[in-house]
Amino acid sequence: MTPRLGLVLGALRADQQADRVVPPSGFTAQLTSFTAGAMAFLAVFALALSLASGRLAERWEATLKDTATIRISASDDQIAVQTAAVLAVLETTPGIASARALSMDEQRALLAPWFGPDLPLDALPLPQLIELTETPLGDLDTEGLRLRLAAEAPGAVLDDHTRWREPLVRAADRLRLLGLASIVLILGAMAAMITLATQAALAANAQVIEVLRLVGAQDSYIARAFVRRFSLRALIGAAAGTSLGLLAVTLLPGVEPAGAFLTGLGFQGVTWLWPLMIPPLSAVVAFGATRAATLHALGRLS
Amino acid sequence: MITFNEAAYSYGGGELLADMSFRLLPGSFHFLTGPSGSGKTTLLKLCYGALLPTAGSVAVFDNDTRLLDRDAIAKTRQRIGVVHQDCQFLDHLTLAENVALPLSVSGRNMAEELANVADLVSWVGLSGQQFSRPPALSGGERQRAALARALILSPDVILADEPTGNVDWEMSLRLLRLLVELNKMGKTIVIATHDLNLIRTVKSQVPTRVLRIAKRRVQLAGADL
Ligand SMILES: Nc1ncnc2c1ncn2[C@@H]1O[C@H](COP(=O)(O)OP(=O)(O)O)[C@@H](O)[C@H]1O
Ligand SMILES: [Mg+2]
Numbered sequence: 001m002t003p004r005l006g007l008v009l010g011a012l013r014a015d016q017q018a019d020r021v022v023p024p025s026g027f028t029a030q031l032t033s034f035t036a037g038a039m040a041f042l043a044v045f046a047l048a049l050s051l052a053s054g055r056l057a058e059r060w061e062a063t064l065k066d067t068a069t070i071r072i073s074a075s076d077d078q079i080a081v082q083t084a085a086v087l088a089v090l091e092t093t094p095g096i097a098s099a100r101a102l103s104m105d106e107q108r109a110l111l112a113p114w115f116g117p118d119l120p121l122d123a124l125p126l127p128q129l130i131e132l133t134e135t136p137l138g139d140l141d142t143e144g145l146r147l148r149l150a151a152e153a154p155g156a157v158l159d160d161h162t163r164w165r166e167p168l169v170r171a172a173d174r175l176r177l178l179g180l181a182s183i184v185l186i187l188g189a190m191a192a193m194i195t196l197a198t199q200a201a202l203a204a205n206a207q208v209i210e211v212l213r214l215v216g217a218q219d220s221y222i223a224r225a226f227v228r229r230f231s232l233r234a235l236i237g238a239a240a241g242t243s244l245g246l247l248a249v250t251l252l253p254g255v256e257p258a259g260a261f262l263t264g265l266g267f268q269g270v271t272w273l274w275p276l277m278i279p280p281l282s283a284v285v286a287f288g289a290t291r292a293a294t295l296h297a298l299g300r301l302s
Numbered sequence: 303m304i305t306f307n308e309a310a311y312s313y314g315g316g317e318l319l320a321d322m323s324f325r326l327l328p329g330s331f332h333f334l335t336g337p338s339g340s341g342k343t344t345l346l347k348l349c350y351g352a353l354l355p356t357a358g359s360v361a362v363f364d365n366d367t368r369l370l371d372r373d374a375i376a377k378t379r380q381r382i383g384v385v386h387q388d389c390q391f392l393d394h395l396t397l398a399e400n401v402a403l404p405l406s407v408s409g410r411n412m413a414e415e416l417a418n419v420a421d422l423v424s425w426v427g428l429s430g431q432q433f434s435r436p437p438a439l440s441g442g443e444r445q446r447a448a449l450a451r452a453l454i455l456s457p458d459v460i461l462a463d464e465p466t467g468n469v470d471w472e473m474s475l476r477l478l479r480l481l482v483e484l485n486k487m488g489k490t491i492v493i494a495t496h497d498l499n500l501i502r503t504v505k506s507q508v509p510t511r512v513l514r515i516a517k518r519r520v521q522l523a524g525a526d527l
Binding site: 020021023024207208210211212213214215216217218219220221299 | 352372373376377378379380384386390391392393394395399403404406407408409451455
């Protein structure tokens with residue numbers, strides 16, 4: 001992208017005279033600004049969505065990946081035996097960093113939100129919970145562990161969260177990809193519309209092109225006049241669209257931590273820098289589209 | 303400068319110009335004459351590469367125009383001043399900017415050439431109108447502006463297509479004086495016109511050759527002119 005950007009900046013700096021030779025064409029120019037602005041606005045949201053779902057996927061993976069729970073349901077006299085058996089199995093299972101049986105108080109605390117603090121736990125046949133933490137390597141063989149548990153402690157059930165966490169992480173990853181794909185599509189649509197606007201401008205200025213040819217203008221000179229104008233317009237429009245998009249994202253109502261899915265659709269920390277790339281990227285896209293359209297048209301117009 | 307070698311030009315409607323062989327030598331003054339529709343404009347376009355011969359060849363500055371790419375044609379055109387039949391301008395620019403257009407096109411530094419533009423504009427007698435837009439100019443003023451634009455890159459060759467087409471006799475003489483002056487400075491001049499009086503007037507001032515298009519061929523006109 002860097003040489004491209006150099007070309008763009010070169011075209012923007014190129015002599016103003018080349019820019020003046022094409023009469024100011026209000027309509028196509030405004031159309032270009034508007035298109036770039038609208039597309040940049042959409043791109044900000046696609047980017048926000050993509051970044052947020054990326055963060056979400058990471059967070060789910062981090063918090064869920066390394067913990068699992070074993071639930072032991074058995075008659076009162078069996079519970080202690082099976083808990084000891086399970087802990088022994090876990091001791092010798094590779095990929096497990098630590099394992100710990102929850103105390104009655106901890107289990108009571110877990111249930112309190114659902115049944116209130118005064119639950120007579122002793123009267124209920126509660127399963128014993130064992131919390132285990134995987135090693136960061138993540139080389140725990142859950143299927144193997146499940147088989148061994150079935151053999152040693154028939155009342156033990158391994159709940160490793162993967163059953164519901166994997167689809168969530170996959171969905172979040174997919175969402176991030178969709179966001180990125182949307183940005184690519186948005187830039188593509190912008191290129192297409194700017195190409196059409198350029199073609200309209202070229203057709204409207206056939207007479208100007210003829211005069212320029214008469215006095216010895218090379219294709220690159222004629223192209224520069226159009227390219228410079230459209231790139232500038234796209235840059236200005238995209239800057240406006242990006243600003244509005246950022247404003248809209250900032251003004252999104254804040255969501256308290258409980259609403260986990262939508263938390264942080266906004267930009268955080270350095271990710272604020274990403275949307276700032278939208279205007280220059282739009283200018284690069286406009287530059288490429290206009291240049292290709294112009295040189296193509298001039299090639300046929302010889 | 304420009305050499306036609308058995309060149310011909312045909313289009314959908316048939317052959318317009320056939321079997322042309324002649325040379326335009328440096329410093330020469332040529333008239334190109336013939337009835338309307340005989341192919342004068344077409345022949346001039348062959349000279350500056352706007353059209354290519356459909357048979358034979360046209361060499362400009364020793365380059366066969368058929369072998370030049372678009373950029374090279376453009377470069378060649380910068381060395382030939384063309385006063386177009388309906389002298390096309392960019393109507394949104396001022397007269398001075400139109401005259402300066404070839405400078406911008408050829409990548410010259412505009413700031414350094416501003417004095418040249420002003421000189422040229424006053425040489426063709428348009429100092430008062432240099433900030434006017436072309437549509438506001440009279441026919442004669444447009445012709446002189448077109449001449450100034452054709453001269454700004456000090457080309458060796460000047461091709462003028464009916465430069466006196468829509469101006470009065472007084473103005474025609476004024477334009478011709480400018481062209482004769484340029485010829486005396488060593489420029490090669492070709493003027494397409496069907497006005498025989500004009501040709502006679504110039505013949506008395508400088509040595510000229512008259513090329514006449516008749517029956518699709520170019521002949522050197524005799525002493526009858
Ligand atoms: N490419 C072309 N297509 C159609 N007609 C053409 C083409 N080139 C030349 N002509 C015709 O050839 C004739 C000669 O044109 P032109 O060179 O302008 O003559 P002049 O300048 O002597 O009046 C005109 O009738 C014009 O319509
Ligand atoms: Mg003509």
